[in-house]
Every structure is written in C-alpha cells, then in structure tokens.
Amino acid sequence: MAAAITRRVLPGFGLSLGFTLAYLSLIVLVPLAAVFVKTATLSFSEFWAIVSTPRVVATYRLSFGASLLAAAINVVFGVLLAWSLVRYSFPGKKLIDALVDLPFALPTAVAGISLTALYAKNGWLGQYLEPLGIKVAFTPLGVLVALVFIGLPFVVRTVQPVLEDLDVEFEEAAASLGATRWQTVYRVVIPTLLPAILTGFALAFARAVGEYGSVIFIAGNLPMVSEITPLIIITKLEQYDYVGATAVAAVMLVASFILLLLINALQAWTRRSARRIT
C-alpha cells in the first residue's frame, strides 16, 4: 500500500522508467539480441560445426582454464592481502589500499604492453625467469599473468568489507574456549568469509573469461596454443566471417549469462550471511 501512495506523491515515475527502458533497449538489449538472431539463421549442425572446430575448442580450454586458475590464485593472495589491509598496520597501507583498484582504472591495453615488457626475455622479470626455463611472455603462462592482474581487485574488494564488519567476539569466544589461533581462523573466520570469497572468485573468473586488451599483447596468440576465445571472434571478423564470429560470441554470451545468474545468487548469499554475523 505504501508503494501506491509513494507513486502518487513523487513525480517523474513514467518519464524516468520510460527513458530507462528505451535507453536500455536501444543500447543493450536490441544489439545483444542481434547475436542470437544472426546465430538462429544457422541450422544446429552448421552452428555446432563452427563452435566445435579443434582451434575454437582450444580457445575455450585456454580462456576458461586460465581464468579458473587465475581466479584461484587471486583467491589465495587476495584474501591474504585483504587480511593484511584490515588486520595489520604497516607503512604505506592507505596508498596500497587505494592502488588495489589499479586494474579497474588502468586501461587494459596499457596493462597489456606493460606486462609484456616486464616478462619479455630481456624484461625486468623475464631476464631472471628465462634462465630458469620459465617462459612467460608469448605463452599460455602470459595469459595467466594478465588474468591474475585484472582479477585481483575483485577478490580483495569483496572480502575486505566483510572482514571489516566481522565481529571479533566470535574469535574471542573461540579462543576462550581453548581453540588455537589456526583452529579459530580455519573453523570460524574462513567459513564466515566463504560467501564473499566465492563471490570474488566468480567475479574475477567472469571478468577474465571475456578479457581481451590486457591478454593479447602478452599471449603471443598462437593458434591451438595461446589464442583466447575473444581473439578468435576478432580473427573471424577480420576475415569477414560474421556468421562464425557471431556463433562463437553466442557461446560466450550464454556462458556469461549463466555466470551472471550464479554471481547474483552468490551476492544474495553474501548479504544474508553478512546480516547474520554483524
């Protein structure tokens, strides 16, 4: 009932909702629908033939595999970094806290050429890694490094606020009941952080799967070896193979939509459990 009253009192509902829907449809929904309309001109067997060629399948393996691994690495180090930022004091903490968002703010092409320069054979890091037999630039390992770079803030920024709001009484209670510090962290802290950690993981993974700019410079882009799925879409477009590009894009879009639903569910879970512990 309150809703009905509100609608009568405040102005602009029709105008703002109408504009929102029109703008959303024109910019996002109709153009996105074009992917599925174009794909639907293919028969299923034609579609399947395009999206299951060995070269395309190799890109899924790299894009999804490297993204999973990068998100897992970010979970480990992202949680440690969030822990340091919340629980410890050290010089330069505020500056580091601000710089964690660098991958959100730094254009991906800049990150891409900079990482390549660092990990190339004569780069700051590459010159020490290559003699050890570790080639990063122009290999799948380079793809992983770029994806770790762009995914880190997703984990830190989802875990950090939950850790800040975590009531220390639970830890004090565990300690007074005789738990060691490790038992307390493992049995009390980590389970409470789990929804946030999984959300951060899913966000980092979803971003990594679609990432293009930071990856293509360092990847070397060798077919079957270090070619990511977004790049094969570009390659097909440059060969004027619009149908092929669109079919692969449709596969990626469906994967993104599934991830989006998963992330929404995880975020709802994080909010629910945050309410429980604060």
Added chain:
Amino acid sequence: MAGVALAVPGPQRARARYETNPAIRESGAVRILILTISLLFFATFLLLPLIAVFVEALRRGWAVYVAALVEPDALSAIRLTLLTAAVAVPLNLIFGLAAAWAIAKFEFRGKQFLTTLIDLPFSVSPVIAGLIYVLVFGAQGWFGPWLSEHGIKIIFAVPGIILATIFVTFPFVARELIPLMQAQGTEEEEAALTLGASGWQMFWRVTLPNIKWALLYGVILCNARAMGEFGAVSVVSGHIRGLTNTMPLHVEILYNEYQFAAAFAVASLLALLALVTLALKTYIEWQVTRQTSRREGEHP
C-alpha cells in the same frame, strides 16, 4: 559486476584493536609471513606494471617522450578519446539518474530483473560489445544497406566508437546511485513537495545534494573506462590513423610498429589518468566516511 562500489560505512562500532587483542592476533612470525607474501604479490602484480609504464616511456629521454605526444596522430587520438568520453559519460549520467530514480523511489513489478539487466554490459566481453554494433550497423548488418544509401557511416567511424563506449560504461552511474537512493528512501523528497517545492526544485535542492558524492564517484569510474576502453572500440574502429584511433588504439598501433618508447609515452598519459581516478576515488570515500561519522555525532 565491476566489483567497485562506493562503500558507505555502517554504524561506527567500537572498532576492535586487532593488534593488541591477544585473542584475535596471530603470532609475530605468522604476521610477518602473511604481510611479506601479500605485499610481495602486490608489488609484483600491481606496482611493477605501473612503474614499468613510466620507466619505458622515458627510456629514450624526454625529447622522444614529448615528441610522441605532440605528433599529429597522437593529438588526434587524444582529441577523439576526449570527444568519446564527453558524449558517453553525460548520456550514461542522465540514464543513471533516470534509472535510479525509477528503481529506488517507486515500487513496480520486475524491478529486480531490471536491475540485473542494467548490470548486463559488465558481464559481456568487450569484443562482443563491439561485435553487436557491427551486426546492427555494419555493411552486412540490419541497417547497413539503409545507412550506406543515406551516406551515414557508423561502423569504422566515430559514432560506432561512441556507441561501443556507451555500452561498456553503461552501468557505472546507475549502480552507484541505486543502492544509495534506496537506502535514503523518499521522506525528504515528500517533505519538499509538501512544503510546496516543484518537481525540479525538489530534485536540485534535495535529491542532488544527497547523492552528489555517489554521483561523482560513478562519473569518475565511468570516465576512466570510457577513455581507456580497448576491446570494444577496437572492433568498431577500423584503425584509421588520425581519424578513428582513440588513445588505447594508438598505443596498440605504435607498439605493433615496435615504436616502444612512443607507445609507452601515450600509455603513460592513460596511466596518469588512472592514478588521478584512484586519487579522486579515495578522496570521495574519505569525504563520505567523514560526513557519515559527523552525522552520527550530531544524533548520538
């Protein structure tokens, strides 16, 4: 989906003194180990790439650096980047205000679904963000034949670049405003109307002052992405030097031509933009924290 949201601090509780409370403190060695690992990781993966941009840019001296920035193609790339942001950011700002007003201040069916749809561009690969406009406006696309009959060029031209940029920066302002305006409710606006304010007076004097920091925050993030977008713009640009190259695309071309110092020089401008963005973002967060604690001081 970008994972950044203006954190409005909750009620200030007596913040536990983590380091002096023995019940919740790790032993000294463990603390040093965690700090060392996390800071080394931070330095290797975030700090080093940032520093490398500036070092590489100045590797061949200031003369080469400045020459790379004042060269005509670089200047036209800078102009196009500024133009793109100058169109895309205000449009998404207006959209963000409209969407947040409708979603936060009114009840209607499908509201949750609409919020999810607004976030959709963040989960779409930038390459696909470019591709969809090729499918709609390209030579082979839905409106392609009609556009070429009328001599209008969208793909491989500036309008396509602007459209792709609007798409990838679409949710930034809306997603900052919606949660804040929902939390603020409708009482203040209703009071203003009851006291005789017109709709616009209510908006300018009540709503806007209440949301100014979150709005600015969204605009800054939107602008950073608009100026730095690479993948989506790359698909629709056609890479015509001096005409359809934005700064990130100009960086790519220079890099692929092995003009590394020049590529990093232009890249360093974009890195400076990122640093300014982060500084403003931190300043806004600091302002919001200050205001929140002051407000709580007034009403204990």
